[in-house]
Amino acid sequence: MKKMTISALILSLFASSFAIANEVNIFNARHYKADAELYSKFTTATGIKVNLINGKAGALEKRMIEEGADSAADLYITADAGRCGAFKAKGMTQSGLVSSTIKSSVPKSFRTTHWVGVAKRARIVYYSPERVSGAELSGLTYESLADPKWKGRIAIRASSNIYNKSLVASLVKNNGKKAAGEWAKGVVANMARDPKGNDRAQIMAVAAGEADIAVANTYYLALMLSGNKGPEQQEAAKKS
Numbered sequence: 001m002k003k004m005t006i007s008a009l010i011l012s013l014f015a016s017s018f019a020i021a022n023e024v025n026i027f028n029a030r031h032y033k034a035d036a037e038l039y040s041k042f043t044t045a046t047g048i049k050v051n052l053i054n055g056k057a058g059a060l061e062k063r064m065i066e067e068g069a070d071s072a073a074d075l076y077i078t079a080d081a082g083r084c085g086a087f088k089a090k091g092m093t094q095s096g097l098v099s100s101t102i103k104s105s106v107p108k109s110f111r112t113t114h115w116v117g118v119a120k121r122a123r124i125v126y127y128s129p130e131r132v133s134g135a136e137l138s139g140l141t142y143e144s145l146a147d148p149k150w151k152g153r154i155a156i157r158a159s160s161n162i163y164n165k166s167l168v169a170s171l172v173k174n175n176g177k178k179a180a181g182e183w184a185k186g187v188v189a190n191m192a193r194d195p196k197g198n199d200r201a202q203i204m205a206v207a208a209g210e211a212d213i214a215v216a217n218t219y220y221l222a223l224m225l226s227g228n229k230g231p232e233q234q235e236a237a238k239k240s
């Protein structure tokens with residue numbers, strides 16, 4: 001499981017250049033404590049005030065599209081390279097992310113001149129230790145999820161989800177369109193149930209015995225284990 005999805009940051013200088021402004025408006029779809037700390041350090045170091053406009057990615061994007069050139073957005077921070085690419089494809093970003101700091105801090109494959117990755121996340125396979133053996137898991141790759149040995153055993157959320165879109169995009173890039181298409185058919189044939197729910201729901205399906213393996217991002221396991229999503233999810237997380 002070497003491939004990664006990444007969280008990314010899009011720089012979008014619609015109205016003003018924050019290089020000369022004393023504040024920056026960030027349309028923010030990422031809601032982590034660490035990010036808030038980062039912004040306050042940025043303000044301390046530069047004297048530039050950070051105004052956060054928080055929301056879900058879809059709502060923020062809709063607002064920026066509607067506001068167009070009048071948008072107050074300077075930066076858009078969201079999750080997943082796929083989402084950044086799609087927003088860029090709509091003509092909603094500007095190029096200019098070419099500073100030496102960006103170039104020296106972010107590997108080439110995680111940035112364009114329109115958006116820059118700021119965090120990496122892994123999309124992994126969860127499994128039931130009761131129903132899946134170590135031998136079955138050996139040599140596991142995304143590609144091998146299409147192997148008929150997983151027939152009726154996989155839980156994965158819908159293909160319309162951005163994490164899965166990015167996963168498929170990586171397979172198209174690495175193996176070609178035809179192979180990725182065949183892979184998708186193979187995975188569908190292996191599904192334990194019709195796709196439903198979010199990443200955590202796939203882990204729950206494994207815990208409930210509905211599926212033997214599930215595809216979900218790593219941090220959801222930590223979220224479930226924390227108990228913040230309730231005792232049912234906490235128990236389920238302990239089982240995969």
Ligand SMILES: [Fe+2]
Binds near residue numbers: 079217
């Ligand atoms: Fe997520």
